[in-house]
Each structure stands twice: as structure tokens, then as C-alpha cells.
Amino acid sequence: MDRKDVYNTVIGYITDNQDKFYRLAYSHIRDREASLDIVQNAICKALEKYGDIRNIDSINSWFYRVLVNEVYTYANKHKREISVADEDIPVGVYHEKAFEKDDSINDAINCLPEKLKTIIILRFFEDMTLEEISKVTRTNLNTVKTRLYSALSKLKIYYKEAE
Amino acid sequence: MERLSRAKKEYMNIEIPSELSSVVKEAIKKSEQKNTYKINVFKKILPAVSICAMLCLVIGIGGLWTWDGDEVITEGDSEPMIVSENSRMMPASGARTEAVYDMSQPAINEAVSERIVKESEKGNALDPVFIGEKYASFMCVDENGYVKYFNFNAKDGSDVSAEDLGIRRNEKFDFYISSENSAVLVFDGYAEEVVFG
Helix, strand or coil: CCHHHHHHHHHHHHHHHHHHHHHHHHHHHCCHHHHHHHHHHHHHHHHHCHHHCCCHHHHHHHHHHHHHHHHHHHHHHCCCCCCCCHHHCCCCCCCCHHHHHCCHHHHHHHHCCHHHHHHHHHHHHCCCCHHHHHHHHCCCHHHHHHHHHHHHHHHHHHHHHHC | CHHHHHHHHHHHCCCCCCHHHHHHHHHHHHHHHHHHHHHHHHHHHHHHHHHHHHHHHHHHHHHHHHCCCCEEECCCCCCCEEEECCCCCCCCCCCCCCCEECCCCCCCCHHHHHHHHHHHHCCCCCEEEEECCCEEEEEEECCCCCEEEEEEECCCCCECCCCCCCCCCCCCCEEEEEECCEEEEECCCCEEEEECC
């Protein structure tokens, strides 16, 4: 497969899965504009480095790695931002309907540290295997397992406290 | 698990903004432009770099081709001296063409240099013929086209006469030092090499 074919494959993959990318970014950041920016930056970076793909079959984990890194970069940059009080939010601001229906589970996930949150999202929402998650997060498989166990334990504690 | 599967449904129901596809298209376009720019820059730079490389190669080969090829020659028991094959000397009629000291190899001390400057102030533009440890011999062409030789003590820049070297002849001759222990006598029409003393 020559370079042009790889490029076209990557473009096709991005176009087909753009919704998934947005969901992943949004579920981490909870900000519509920021999520769009993250997706855009991730695509730019991926297309800049598409030559690094050794095996085209691993394109999924490769792109998710770029995206997750972009999410972390954004989250780290905006960690120190002061959150705005509800009354200061202008009328007409975007709210995600899906999370407003019943935000308890999503709130619980959102309370998790970034790395644990990523593992929950990738494992249960994106249906990735632990091996794939290990590739995406560039962590050891056992570390992934430990983090998953830890995340699930924290969610259990959250629900026990809620009940 | 039930809660997680419910959460997944919610996750899948996240509303996808209508701008997403345009954002993605824009990102792809940006990357394509960036890649095209990179390729164009590369295409522009590559010929320039290769031309420079070729020029350097040609200049290098040319330099080697025209190099005089400094060589070390020895004359008798004298010390080796660095000379150039290119003779810049105007030989007197019948005089032996002698190797000329390569000016790119400075070996003239201050005293001799001062003498050269003094002579040039007098109008004698000296060209080196031989520079040795003991003697330095120079020549110049005067206004009438005659070759004049100047022989200096290589240490203090003083004049060296034929008598100092032990050359005794009755005929009128011009001479220049050709090695540490020999001089070439130039008579009218022919030249002869003599050993000092």
C-alpha cells in the first residue's frame, strides 16, 4: 500500500467516524465548541503524521490515540480555568440534551480522573477491547485492567453513596 | 452494568453538531494545503540544493585539476624546499629555467621582507627566485627590460655578493642563488652553474 492509498484510507476512516470522535471529545470536555476544536486538531495532527502508521489495520487505535492525547492536552490547558457560575451563563448557551435526561451515571463518570474516564468510555461506550485500549492509551495491559477495576470500584462507591 | 449500558445509550444520543462535517472538511483541507506547501517548498529547494552541490563538485574538481602540485625537490645536500612547478621567472637568454619559490609558502623573515619593501620603494619589484636558509635570491625586470638579480642573506637581509660566495671570475656576469650551495652565473647569452667556494 503506497502513501497515497494510506492517506485516502485515513481520510475515509475520519469521514466515516467523525461522530464517534466528537462524542469521545464531548464526553470528556462537556463543551461543544471545545470538542469541535479538539476533533479538528486531532484530524490535522493525524494527517500530518499519517506516515507513521505501520499497519493500516490498526488505524482505529492509532487515531484514537491522537484524539485522546488531544483531549488530555486540552484538559490540562484548561485545568486552571475558573468555572462560571450558573447565573453568569448567558441565555441560549448550548446544553447537551443527552446528558440532561438523567445525568447521574454521566456525572459519576465525569467525576472520575481523566485516565479512568477514558478507559470507561473506550471500554463500555466505544466497545474497545482491553488490548486496543492499551494501544490507544499507550499503557501496559495490566495497567489498563487495574485502571478499569479502579474506575468501576469508584463508580460503585458513587452509587452506594447516592443510594 | 445496567447503568453503564444506559449510560452508553445516552452517550450514543449525544447530539452531533451540524458544523462537525464542515469542521472535519476544513481540517482535511488545511492538512492538504500544508502537505502541498511542504511538497512545493521541497520541490523548490531541492533543485537549488542540487545545483549548489554540483557547483561545489565542479569547483572542487576544477581546483584539483589546476592545482600546481607542490612538490619537494632537493638539490645536492641542501635542505628540501617547497617550490612550485610554475616558473614566474623571466629567464635571461640561455639561463637555466629555475624553479621559483612559491609565494603562497611564506618563509621570508622580517629582515628580508624589509629589504623587499625597500627595493620596491626604489622601483624594483622583486620576484623570488630561491629562498633558502642561508640565502634568498630575487629578480626584477628593469625599465629597459633587463633582468636584475638581488641576493640577500636570508637571516639579516644584507646583500650577498658573488665574492662572499667565493665566486671569482673576471668576466662580467649576473648571478642568482639557485640552492644553498650553488649559484647560477648569467653571462651575456649563456648561463653557468657554479658551486660556492
